[in-house]
Amino acid sequence: MFDILAIISPIYIAILAGYAATRMGLFSKADMRVFGKFVINFALPALIFNAxxxxxxxxxxxxxYMAAYLGGSLLSMALGFLCARRLAGLDHVGSTFAAMGVSCSNSGYIGLPILLLTMPALASVALxxxxxxxxxxxxxxxxxxxxSGREGAGPAHRVFFQTAARVARMPLVLGLAAGLAMSLLGWSLPAxxxxxxxxxxxxxxxxxxxVIGGTLVGLPLRGMGPGVLAIAIGKLVGHPLAVLGxxxxLSWVGIAPPGPALLAAGVVMAAVPMLGIYPILAQAHGLADRSAAALLVTTALSFLTLSTGLWLLRAHA
Structure with a gap:
């Protein structure tokens, strides 16, 4: 167990360093947004392109891998939505963001660094x-x-095309498309x-x-309660179990499951906290406080759950 802690501790030390530096005033929250924009717009697209x-x-x-991870994410999303709607009594939009919290991982900011330390050969492929x-x-x-849950959202097809257009312009997607084109054509960049x-x-x-550490500074703690804890448990425990399930x-439907090592990488990716822009996406719908509280709780609890999960994966390898 101690070797697992030695592997995962640097991840949280780096997060703590970002938190401390921002809390002490060495960097501001605005600086974290600039750093984050650099990672999203340059570093991560470059990493994905190379991968x-x-x-x-x-x-x-x-x-x-894709069938297992996508199927597990959709299952986690559906269960999260139904539980929020039926058990917690949230409205359609609130239930949707609860579903996002339990099914969308912070693959680039947290999942990738963990895999780079634990499974470096598979990290960039899984990402x-x-x-x-x-x-x-x-x-x-x-x-x-x-x-679709907002009043005056417009026809479904218009919402679909507007969202698709925004996604297509994301640097991550552009880096992905460029990398796929280079791989298909067999080309390589000049040295x-x-x-x-x-x-x-x-x-x-x-x-x-x-950046993750810096963005946690000053997150509102209002709204913490059973609902926020349920999102955290659903993300850290439910999502990886759904991917594993x-x-x-897969073999029942004629799809060859991923190899043990690649499946382990997928389980780790599913077991990390939700995407870092989760509160930003929720802000447009008036749910920033609850989403920020869920992000904070999930990030704090993930040290224990990821340490346990990595130990179990190693024990059964």
Whole structure:
């Protein structure tokens, strides 16, 4: 267990460093937004581009992994929505953001650094597939669900096309598309340009964790209660169990499940806290405080759940 703590502790030390530096005034919350924009717009797209463009397309797009992770995420989303709607009594929009909280991982800022330390050979491949699943399916679907619950949202097809257009312009998606094109065509970048892209990609790990820590400073604690704790448990425990359950059932529908190592990477990705922009997305619907509280609680509890999960995965490897 101590070796697992030695592996995962640097992740939370980097988060704590970002929190402390912002709390002490060395950096401001505005600085964290700038750092975050750099990671989202340059570092992560460069990392994803390298992950995809330098591998055969069959290695990047593993059908078993994508089916297991997407199926588990959709299952977690559906259960989260139903529980919030029927048990917690939330409205349609509130239930949608509860579903987002339990089904959309912070793959780039937390999942990737953990995999780089524990499963470095699979880290970038798992991230590339998660980017496809989260940015092409999960986030657009949930945003369309939220928009459909608002008065005056407009026809469903208009909401769909507006959301699709926004997603298509995201640097993460552009880096993904460019990497897929390079992989399919068998091309490679000139050496100088390839090294430049790699420099940006290498900035992802530590800076992304530092940003997470800084953004936690000053998050409102109002709204903490059973609902927030339920979202945290659903994300940290329910989501990885859903991915594991769907992976176990894939052979029943004729899909080869992912190998043990790749499945373990998917379970780890599902077991990390929700995406860092969760409160930002919820802000447009008046749910920023509750979502920020859920992010804070989930990040704090994830030290215990991830340590236990990594220990269990290693024990059964």
């Amino acid at each position: 995809i463009s330098q591998r055969p397309i069959a290695e990047v797009l593993n059908a078993g 590339a597939m998660n980017v496809i699943i989260e940015n092409v399916v999960m986030i657009p679907l949930l945003l369309m669900m939220a928009e 100088a340009l390839a090294r430049s892209v790699t420099l940006f990609a290498q900035a992802t790990g530590a800076l992304s964790l530092f 769907v992976a176990s059932a």
